[in-house]
Amino acid sequence: MSQATIGNTTSRSYYEDSARGRLLGLLDPGSFVEILPPAERVVSPHLRQLGTPAAFDDGIVVGSGRLEGRRVLVAAQEGGFMGGAVGEVHGAKLTGLLERALDERPDGVLLLAESGGVRLHEANAGLIAVSEVMRAVLAVRAAGIPVIVLDGGTFGCFGGMGIVARLCDAVAMSEEGRLGLSGPEVIETTMGVEEFDSRDRALVWRTVGGKHRYLLGEAATLVEDDVATFRAAALALLDLTPDLSLAALEAEHAALGGRLERFGDCRDALDIWARLGVEEPERLPILDTAEFLDTVRDRRA
């Protein structure tokens, strides 16, 4: 974890923190209680079979806590363990936590996503687990409990977890966060470097990074890379009221159709940003978060 003191306030990078570090920084001090902690030794049975090292928490921390006194259930994926990939145990912990929300009815569920998606070492179990998480997220929202995603970790949020994130009420991202379905490396490996050059960092950030996701409306909030700002964003989003009605999904359908019509022929984020009416779109990547938010005010899709 990196800490830098600015004036009297301590800034703590969300990007560089661990799953547990983020949770402790996010929740009210002393309020976090972990469920199935590492001491329980609930590990993946499949990794052992393949001779691959396992983790005692299978790369995900789940539990309950408080956010400014409000009751929340929380899950945080640990990118440091297999890129936060979802296997049988990892996925079942997340599903169980979401189902717990149906019983406890907290003020919200926070999902600190950091994942490359399905863990290939237990591919079938991971894929099915993600679909169970998907159904559980929708059941929690249908019960009127908001599910909020925070996305600002090193590995981003991809694969099945990229779909899960967009099933939730809102995604709060930092510029450093990334959100998508197939990661740039996967596309490059399968389709060729001319389709997506994963080593072109500028191209990657302006395609799947926080600023573009915010402009498109895929992320509700863009925050600085700082645990305290993520905390403030999560707290504000807890007031959302889930709406999965036919009218809400028809409105979403119209918006997604509009996006296709308006930007379907764009081949680069710069084209989209220009079409949104941003002057000098090529400057957006170098702006800090505050300047960026100021520049794109009223320019979001």
Next chain:
Amino acid sequence: MDVTTLLDRLFPDGHDVAVDGVYFDGTGRVFGTNVSVIGTLDNAPIGIELAFRMAGAVLEVVRSHPGRPILLLVDTQGQRLSHRDELLGINGYMAHLAKCIDLARRSGHRILGLVYGQAVSGGFLATSLLADRCYALPDAEIRVMNLPAMARVTKIPLDRLTELSAVSPVFAPGVENYRRMGAIAALWDGDLAACLAEALAAPTDGDPRRALGEERGGRLMARMVADRVRRDAA
């Protein structure tokens, strides 16, 4: 099995399913019950346009045919892998499709999936894996990735993966593995119309796949872990 043969066998009482490129939809009749059909063919990659079109079809069924069962016949090699689809937020389109299917379920539509060709990765996640019950034809293919690609990514030798896939259903492709893991309720063979009618009549309650996977010895920890996280004191 090609789509025409499949539809004729599923709906001996007739259907009006129309094919447009790699997409099709319409209504079939089986023993007096109307069933809405939404699907793709030719191992179609599911890109933004296709996901959007399927979502629209689901919403149309919810609006115009309250309670009518929906059968998903999605043959897919997976999500479309392209820079342009990522740029436009393909994960959001997939999520939208999943939300529409879930809305139909909550509105009282029975949702069934039948894997008749290929079901791969993201294209499977946003469709048949969200059904109340998903079935498969015995010669269909389900996978996340093939073994050679998996060996490259995981750096586990192909020989070792091949050896393990003979005994473990956890990572090797195959409908039987997905049946053992609980994701496929049953394989359909012989009289497909009778299989469909039976599936339409079967009760549905919640998501039974963890329990099925445990019962069939394919996923031994998922149910226990989820139950403990749901109920353990915290």
